[in-house]
Amino acid sequence: MAKVFLPKGTRDLMPEQMNRRLMVINTVRDVFARYGFDPLETPAFERIETLTGKYGDEGEKLMFRILKRGEGGTKGEVDLALRYDLTVPLARVMAMNPGIPLPFKRSQIQPVWRADRPQRGRFREFYQCDVDTVGTDSPLADAECIAVVHDSLTALGFTDFTIRVNHRQLLRALAVAIEAEDQETSMLQALDKLDKVGRNGVEKELLERSFSRDQAHQLWRYLDGAEIPDAAPFEQQLKRIVELALSMGVDPDRVRVDRTLARGLDYYTGPVFETVLNGDYSGSVSGGGRYDGLVGMFSGKGDVPAVGVSLGIERIFMLMEEMGLVPATRTATHVWATVFSVETMAATLESASILRTAGVNVQVSTRMGKIGKQLKDASSKGIPFALVCGPEEAAAGTAVLKNLTTGEQVTGTPDELVRHLGV
Amino acid sequence: MAKVFLPKGTRDLMPEQMNRRLMVINTVRDVFARYGFDPLETPAFERIETLTGKYGDEGEKLMFRILKRGEGGTKGEVDLALRYDLTVPLARVMAMNPGIPLPFKRSQIQPVWRADRPQRGRFREFYQCDVDTVGTDSPLADAECIAVVHDSLTALGFTDFTIRVNHRQLLRALAVAIEAEDQETSMLQALDKLDKVGRNGVEKELLERSFSRDQAHQLWRYLDGAEIPDAAPFEQQLKRIVELALSMGVDPDRVRVDRTLARGLDYYTGPVFETVLNGDYSGSVSGGGRYDGLVGMFSGKGDVPAVGVSLGIERIFMLMEEMGLVPATRTATHVWATVFSVETMAATLESASILRTAGVNVQVSTRMGKIGKQLKDASSKGIPFALVCGPEEAAAGTAVLKNLTTGEQVTGTPDELVRHLGV
Numbered sequence A, B: 001m002a003k004v005f006l007p008k009g010t011r012d013l014m015p016e017q018m019n020r021r022l023m024v025i026n027t028v029r030d031v032f033a034r035y036g037f038d039p040l041e042t043p044a045f046e047r048i049e050t051l052t053g054k055y056g057d058e059g060e061k062l063m064f065r066i067l068k069r070g071e072g073g074t075k076g077e078v079d080l081a082l083r084y085d086l087t088v089p090l091a092r093v094m095a096m097n098p099g100i101p102l103p104f105k106r107s108q109i110q111p112v113w114r115a116d117r118p119q120r121g122r123f124r125e126f127y128q129c130d131v132d133t134v135g136t137d138s139p140l141a142d143a144e145c146i147a148v149v150h151d152s153l154t155a156l157g158f159t160d161f162t163i164r165v166n167h168r169q170l171l172r173a174l175a176v177a178i179e180a181e182d183q184e185t186s187m188l189q190a191l192d193k194l195d196k197v198g199r200n201g202v203e204k205e206l207l208e209r210s211f212s213r214d215q216a217h218q219l220w221r222y223l224d225g226a227e228i229p230d231a232a233p234f235e236q237q238l239k240r241i242v243e244l245a246l247s248m249g250v251d252p253d254r255v256r257v258d259r260t261l262a263r264g265l266d267y268y269t270g271p272v273f274e275t276v277l278n279g280d281y282s283g284s285v286s287g288g289g290r291y292d293g294l295v296g297m298f299s300g301k302g303d304v305p306a307v308g309v310s311l312g313i314e315r316i317f318m319l320m321e322e323m324g325l326v327p328a329t330r331t332a333t334h335v336w337a338t339v340f341s342v343e344t345m346a347a348t349l350e351s352a353s354i355l356r357t358a359g360v361n362v363q364v365s366t367r368m369g370k371i372g373k374q375l376k377d378a379s380s381k382g383i384p385f386a387l388v389c390g391p392e393e394a395a396a397g398t399a400v401l402k403n404l405t406t407g408e409q410v411t412g413t414p415d416e417l418v419r420h421l422g423v
Helices: A015-034 A056-062 A087-096 A139-156 A168-177 A181-191 A194-208 A213-223 A232-247 A313-322 A342-357 A371-381 A391-396 A414-421 B015-034 B056-062 B087-096 B139-156 B168-177 B181-191 B194-208 B213-223 B232-247 B313-322 B342-357 B371-380 B391-396 B414-421
Strands: A045-047 A065-067 A078-082 A104-113 A125-134 A161-167 A255-257 A271-277 A284-290 A306-311 A335-337 A362-364 A385-388 A399-403 A409-412 B045-047 B065-067 B078-082 B104-113 B125-134 B161-167 B255-257 B271-277 B284-290 B306-311 B335-337 B362-364 B385-388 B399-403 B409-412
Touching: A015 A104, A015 A125, A015 A139, A015 A313, A015 B015, A045 A087, A087 A104, A087 A125, A125 A139, A125 A313, A139 A161, A139 A232, A139 A271, A139 A284, A139 A306, A161 A168, A161 A232, A168 A181, A168 A213, A168 A232, A181 A194, A194 A213, A232 A255, A232 A271, A232 B342, A284 A313, A335 A342, A335 A371, A342 A362, A342 A385, A342 A391, A342 A399, A342 A414, A342 B232, A371 A385, A399 A414, A409 A414, B015 B104, B015 B125, B015 B139, B015 B313, B045 B087, B087 B104, B087 B125, B125 B139, B125 B313, B139 B161, B139 B232, B139 B271, B139 B284, B139 B306, B161 B168, B161 B232, B168 B181, B168 B213, B168 B232, B181 B194, B194 B213, B232 B255, B232 B271, B284 B313, B335 B342, B335 B371, B342 B362, B342 B385, B342 B391, B342 B399, B342 B414, B371 B385, B399 B414, B409 B414
Parallel strands: A161 A255, A335 A362, A335 A385, B161 B255, B335 B362, B335 B385
Antiparallel strands: A045 A078, A065 A078, A065 B065, A104 A125, A125 A306, A161 A271, A271 A284, A284 A306, A385 A399, A399 A409, B045 B078, B065 B078, B104 B125, B125 B306, B161 B271, B271 B284, B284 B306, B385 B399, B399 B409
16 A cells, blocks of 8 residues: 655644644634624635735745646646745735725635745645735734734733834835835835844845945944934824723734834835834744735736735744643543443433533544543543543432542532532 | 735635624533543645545545645645544544543534535545544444434524434345345435435335336335334334433434435444434434444454434524524624724723623724714614713713614613623
């Protein structure tokens, strides 16, 4: 028999991971809904014309292309490709639904596919988790991006994080101020590495990128707080956005305007956000910003104001595991119902049914007799409690509930056991 | 600007549908967990070798094939294809995880892709929703299939359905009894149409399929209850399975052994299940059975006992809408917070924040002033309540909550409004 393998760079999400992921996804979905972001799903694939030219040469190479069905396929023709992100599909949805009431606030939690070189924690299929508000330039929408990230991370149990906020136009004013107007992108690319390489590293890179020592010196001066010419309106905007976020209940210690934040992506046009965990955890867990040019790309209506934020949900899954923020439960089953004999089976099933109705997850052993072996089965599956219903208990309408960690046992009617479990 | 389209046979799941779908999915996930079925997800695509030869010629044609990245792709080479069902991926998971504790009980709710001719309610991307128990031949596992379907449909609000149960070996005994041992498949194909074409239709088809009138006559006699030779063990099995299901709390009126149930699929080897809604709703909402030959296909271990059931979740979404079992809410937002002026903004956001903390979904208007226009916005989005916080309310720490259906208004502190909303 041939051996089978997973496709390169993919994985199965086994119950232990899935239970954790569903918990995280349900938590952030609830937060999104609290702010009026309603869920959207789009197809896994888009027409190749929809995706081509949107992600640069590199993106083009990483796209999974689908052969035409029927004759075209035998000739190698391609008509579809797997979704590469959730933003182009959103732009398509907006173009195809011109009558949709604005602002349109949507959340989207779905996998995307990129044929990147697989690495630890990096896969070719991974979930993205975005909220976006389309059709308004109100600073409320920007502030909500901050609030949603704040509330999501807080709800998941993260306590020590910083949401950094900056403004793309402020960075532009900064480039103008150091007479690097034509090298803005280059300046941002160097600055974006600050967290990783420090000031000396950025300075070295700036010189390599043919900035002068004086320009580098000026840059630090502005980043350290000197007033940037013509940047006041953007400073004001950021101040207002943070103020609104605080009114929404955001902890003032968790948000900070930071002139050094230079998110790489070209398409941001206004405020930008990035969230880092403080302490030993490098890299960001969320990023976003205002990108007024992108959503209108298919509608031919010119700029459509839009602002959004992405939770780095794959990273969050990993970090929560590392930090012990989610219990490592291999199963969602609470109680393993052992089966003593054919005669006690009905009583056992009826007890299990009462527990289930009360919200307890009960798995019934398909093995019979030899209770010790059955209890071992429960432990091997990571189930915390076992139910034992022998002939005496069956006759009395009771059962024994055994805590498989402590060994503690209680006997009672199913209703009493439900109360004991504290459901 | 080029117009954009959806790929043929696909759709966007807009908020109205998504809210309904998530409600259904969360409900059935809860039921699955009650019985110890833990969630699994597998990648959207599998290696082409894994899928080839598993779905017959027809399936092969409907598969979405993915071009190799890099050089192979320019030569039209294919190395992957999109998942066609959830059963072959399960067999692959079992083969790749030989140490997994058995029985392995998994639920899986994910889309599959088939390039079928699109029709009303039939799409090229659609969700399947399966539970399977692998590694035991205990009748408990078969009975749980019935219980899970029963509890899922009940939890979703369906009241009048019948879970029909039959046995593949009983159908074989039936074929032998009418001396059609070599035409068993043909007999089943004819019989499978009973619901659609009635007895006369099936009889006509049997004659066309070169069965004799006497064979057809014998067939009805057995289907009407005459004892089928050598079928007693299978009758006993079915009786036991139904008995166990009733012990699990299944309503006896919702399950029925039915000798005429002839589920088409070749791979079933034991009990088979199919659920129909009674009344005017044709077609099944669930189907499954025991298929001991399939899960072992990659492991080379010969037969691996397995039994499972699929909820026809796309059909269930549609039916629940038609039958009014889910409210047609266009948004999950409960309250639309209007914004009177810049001065009242902070008070409004603080009220909204208190409501959110209590579990109320609040969307804040990005339009300011002109409350009438803002209330219209709320109605156009289908939001049931509006919050108004003018200068007086802001000063008093209160707000007005307006029911947008009845026009009723109450004034109170945010906490009082939460109680009024009954959250």
